[in-house]
Amino acid sequence: MGVLLQIIYYAFEFYSMALVIFILMSWFPKAYETGVGRFLSKICEPYLEPFKRFIPPIGMIDISPIVALLVLQFARGGLLQLFNWVL
Template sequence: MALVYILKTISVLQEIYTYMIIGYILLSWFPNARDSFIGNLLATFTEPYLRIFRRIIPSIGPIDISPVVALIALRFVALGLFAVIEFIFGRFAG
């Protein structure tokens, strides 16, 4: 039963972080929106993660595709974490 709660918590946290990244990306479409309280709050949480991908993936002209890659990587990390936790719990349960 604890396994279900752990996996659900990870899933919810991954979903919240995904929405935070998407919100931060959408703020870039509006002038000075990133300078607002919400913009600064989202930047505090998302910029350290997005900065990793911006160093690796160059922009294509004015288009920055690194957030898309960051979202895909976040999903793969969550799935990998699910697999590891299920393996560990399965190992000790059985």
């Protein structure tokens, strides 16, 4: 079962890194139009969309991706704790 926990851990880590890269791509013009940008958009936008809908920007700063990353980290920790408790 330790292998399953490692797979879950690394899946969450990969997705967190994908989100960070996707968010940083907003600083570069036309970065979303590249192949990597389109791929990251397909996997990150569905997760980020509910956060963007409910959390308004503060001035010109959109904090919804930060909240989304925090929720993802809490979910990872909770899920791993749950699996450790069950096992």
